Amino acid sequence: DPAVPAKKVNVDQVGYVPGLPKQATLTTDATAAQTWVLKNSGGTTVATGQTTPKGLDADSGDRTHLIDFSSYDTVGTGYTLTVGTETSFPFDIGTDQVKKLRYDSLAYFYHNRSGIEIEAQYVGDEYARPAGHLNVAPNKGDDAVPCLTGLDCGYTLDVRGGWYDAGDHGKYVVNGGISAWQVLNTYERAKLIGDAAALGDGKLRIPESANGVPDILDEARWEVEFLLKMQAPDGMVHHKIHDVNWTGLPLLPHQDPQARRLSATSTAATLNTAAVAAQAARIWKTIDPAFSAKAQAAAVRAYAAAKANPAKIADPNDGTGGGAYSDPDVTDEFYWAAVELFTTTGEASYRADVTSSAHFKGASLNNRGFDWGATGPLGDITLALVPNGLPAADVAAIKAKFVSVADGHLSQMAAQGYPAPYRPTEGYDWGSNGLVTNNISVLALAHDFTGAAKYREGVFQGLHYLLGRNPLSYSYVTGYGEQAVRNVHHRHWANQLDPTLPIAPPGALSGGPNSALQDPIAARLLQGCKPQKCFVDHIEAYSVNEVTVNWNSAFAWVANWAAEKVTT
Ligand code: 9MR
Numbered sequence: 009d010p011a012v013p014a015k016k017v018n019v020d021q022v023g024y025v026p027g028l029p030k031q032a033t034l035t036t037d038a039t040a041a042q043t044w045v046l047k048n049s050g051g052t053t054v055a056t057g058q059t060t061p062k063g064l065d066a067d068s069g070d071r072t073h074l075i076d077f078s079s080y081d082t083v084g085t086g087y088t089l090t091v092g093t094e095t096s097f098p099f100d101i102g103t104d105q106v107k108k109l110r111y112d113s114l115a116y117f118y119h120n121r122s123g124i125e126i127e128a129q130y131v132g133d134e135y136a137r138p139a140g141h142l143n144v145a146p147n148k149g150d151d152a153v154p155c156l157t158g159l160d161c162g163y164t165l166d167v168r169g170g171w172y173d174a175g176d177h178g179k180y181v182v183n184g185g186i187s188a189w190q191v192l193n194t195y196e197r198a199k200l201i202g203d204a205a206a207l208g209d210g211k212l213r214i215p216e217s218a219n220g221v222p223d224i225l226d227e228a229r230w231e232v233e234f235l236l237k238m239q240a241p242d243g244m245v246h247h248k249i250h251d252v253n254w255t256g257l258p259l260l261p262h263q264d265p266q267a268r269r270l271s272a273t274s275t276a277a278t279l280n281t282a283a284v285a286a287q288a289a290r291i292w293k294t295i296d297p298a299f300s301a302k303a304q305a306a307a308v309r310a311y312a313a314a315k316a317n318p319a320k321i322a323d324p325n326d327g328t329g330g331g332a333y334s335d336p337d338v339t340d341e342f343y344w345a346a347v348e349l350f351t352t353t354g355e356a357s358y359r360a361d362v363t364s365s366a367h368f369k370g371a372s373l374n375n376r377g378f379d380w381g382a383t384g385p386l387g388d389i390t391l392a393l394v395p396n397g398l399p400a401a402d403v404a405a406i407k408a409k410f411v412s413v414a415d416g417h418l419s420q421m422a423a424q425g426y427p428a429p430y431r432p433t434e435g436y437d438w439g440s441n442g443l444v445t446n447n448i449s450v451l452a453l454a455h456d457f458t459g460a461a462k463y464r465e466g467v468f469q470g471l472h473y474l475l476g477r478n479p480l481s482y483s484y485v486t487g488y489g490e491q492a493v494r495n496v497h498h499r500h501w502a503n504q505l506d507p508t509l510p511i512a513p514p515g516a517l518s519g520g521p522n523s524a525l526q527d528p529i530a531a532r533l534l535q536g537c538k539p540q541k542c543f544v545d546h547i548e549a550y551s552v553n554e555v556t557v558n559w560n561s562a563f564a565w566v567a568n569w570a571a572e573k574v575t576t
Contacts, residue, residue: 014481016094017044017075018426021476021489022109023100025574029078029465030101033426033477034059034091035070042091044075049086049098055079059091065425068479069538072425097476097490103574106471109488110571111212112515113564117191117227118214119513120557122179122234122261123150123168130213134510137500140177140261141268142168148267150179153249156269156326163241165270167249170234174556175257175497177264178250178330181238182322183380183558185280188231190561192287193386194568195224197393201456203572221295229299231557232288235281236306243313244273245281247322250330257547258502258509266329274322275314279341282310283383286348287390304352311345311358318342333380340384343367347387351396359397362387369402370409375416375431377447379439380558389453407457414454417447418466426540428473429466435523436539438551441474441484442519442559445566452569464573471570474517474563479540485563487514495547497554504547516555517563518545526551 016035024030034042039061046055059073075089082101089096119126119135128136143149150168155161170179171187198204207224210217216226238246251266289304324334335341343365350358362368372384391398392406421427429447430440437443448470455463476483476491483489486496494511495504501512521543525531529549534542543552 014479015096017089017091017096018477018479018481019089019096019099020472021097021099021483021491022105022485023102024472025103025106025468026081026083026101028468029076030080031078031469031472031477032075032089032096034073034075034094035068035425035479036073036091037071038073042073044077045090046077046080047088047090048084054082054087062425067428067538068425068540070425070479097481099476105488106567106574107571109485109515110206110564110568112487112513113485113517113560113567114191114212114224114227114515115513116516116555116560116564117171117230117557118212120172121230122170122172122177124215127215130215131513135500135513137260138262140172140264144262146265147262148265150249150268153268153270155246156271159270159272161240161270165237165240165246167234167237167246167270169230169237171231171557172261173331175499175550175554176250176330177255177259177261177499178248179234180248180250180331180333181235181245181277182247182280182333182335183556184231184235185277185284186380186383186386187557187561188228188235188284189287189386190558190565191224191228191231192284192291193389193393194565195222195228196287196291197456198568198572200393202569206572207568225291225295229288232284232303235284236303238270238277239281239306239310240273242273243278243309244317244320245278245310246270247272247274247277247326248330248333253329255499257497257499258506259499261500269329271322271326273317273320275317275320275338276322276335276341278310278314278317279338279345280383282307282314282345283341283348283386285310286345286352290352290394307345307349307352311349314342314345335381339365340367340372340382343372344383344387347390351390351394354397362391363398363402369405370413373409373413373450375413375420376433377430377443377450379442379446385450392453392457410450411454411458414451414463414466417451418462421466421469426473426478427469428478428540429470432539436521436542438522438524438526439519439556439559440521440539441517442556442562444470444473444520445517445559445562448566449562449569452566467566467570467573471566479538480543482543482545484518484520485514486512486516486518493518493545493553495545495553497547497550502547512555515560517559519552519554519556519559522552524551
């Protein structure tokens with residue numbers, strides 16, 4: 009149940025970067041400016057100033073004041089901000105934490121690998137576990153999985169491997185696709201315009217480390233190989249594979265006794281696989297030519313199959329034992345897949361599909377952002393970053409769209425009590441932190457495209473929201489911050505239910521506030537909540553406090569961008 013009352017002075021509990029703006033939020037009914045005091049870890053006052061009253065904030069329902077201590081720039085730990093009798097959680101001024109966060113956010117994926125033992129030498133004793141779903145009792149295994157009863161596809165597939173989706177043991181192609189793509193794009197962007205050395209071999213703690221290939225690519229390949237295995241004999245790709253019935257918590261993957269089934273193939277899953285396999289084909293072209301060729305052939309075949317079956321929508325009611333992940337509109341997935349195939353092959357037919365799409369030139373990048381069901385902007389990111397044969401004016405138009413949407417985020421954030429780049433039409437969605445994070449990446453790309461400081465500042469402002477400058481005083485990233493979430497919905501990291509099990513390892517992003525209160529705990533505890541307050545750190549509150557590969561891939565992208573930009 010809701011453990012702790014929120015603070016009245018909310019800060020990024022992890023830290024502020026020297027040279028960048030440093031802002032915090034006071035909530036109070038006072039209408040006049042208040043005096044704030046910044047103290048160092050010894051309790052000595054090092055700066056003071058006046059708050060700026062901002063009035064009633066719609067997203068939180070709080071009356072807020074802005075605290076701006078940007079001019080104080082001395083690196084240190086254990087700072088606090090005090091207004092009257094109210095004191096913030098402690099925080100750093102410095103860059104050590106963000107430099108660590110880039111790798112911890114990527115470590116999430118090894119922890120959640122399926123089909124391989126998770127070894128203590130990489131994760132420590134408390135997170136080590138046997139391989140899941142290799143057909144070792146009580147598991148039924150992912151080695152020869154039939155289709156759902158009634159589908160009669162006439163074959164079984166070996167779909168061992170990949171990453172578990174989230175707190176559950178399903179493996180779903182549409183959010184696996186965006187996840188693998190974002191991890192790969194983190195590397196591809198760094199290689200083209202950033203710092204790829206920080207993402208070289210030996211940077212992560214995984215079994216493939218020191219094989220001569222960047223670890224981030226080895227990690228992503230674990231998922232790409234799984235996506236390829238989900239391809240059916242006709243070139244279409246199965247939407248998902250998961251248990252026939254939902255399991256309870258806690259339950260380690262190797263203890264899951266349920267039978268596993270493939271759901272039907274879908275156009276969306278097929279296009280996700282086409283997009284990621286085409287992206288992989290160009291990234292591994294010289295690193296592993298055979299894998300590159302295999303991925304490219306799979307992408308070409310998948311895209312052709314999707315064109316032949318353009319409206320095979322996943323059943324929105326197929327939610328027994330796993331999430332439905334249904335998406336009625338696949339025009340964005342068609343665009344994204346065509347972009348990746350065009351960028352990799354240069355072929356005219358893919359180019360025609362790109363330039364004739366309604367999504368072309370950033371048309372579907374909007375204030376809500378992008379996610380597993382809205383993938384058009386992924387294609388735009390590729391076109392803006394990776395050299396291709398399009399006219400320079402088209403590429404410039406895509407970049408301009410990112411910049412104009414980023415400008416909208418900045419002006420919205422300037423008006424908010426707890427700035428977060430995200431403007432849904434009503435309420436906050438399931439996985440709002442994932443949407444916030446993807447919008448932070450839009451700000452980051454606007455900085456990449458223009459060099460303007462305000463977008464970089466916006467990136468760190470957005471991170472401040474995720475790391476504690478929010479009305480519930482939570483850092484939504486496990487292990488980071490004085491009051492980080494502890495009880496994320498996960499069948500292994502289930503310490504709240506079984507004290508012999510661990511809490512989540514550092515670097516996992518909780519899904520965050522969801523106005524729709526779609527689980528019994530949220531529905532019981534959060535009635536009437538304002539959007540940014542529709543959250544509780546409870547393990548059974550899966551509609552607000554789950555973790556997923558697709559939110560952590562967004563977060564890893566942003567954490568790596570932020571770490572690249574801190575130079576001290
Ligand atoms: O992230 C998904 C979110 O966009 C949907 O609104 C929600 C309900 O369909 O499902 C979320 O995905 C969950 C999936 O269905 C099952 N595994 C956990 C996922 C995250 O909560």
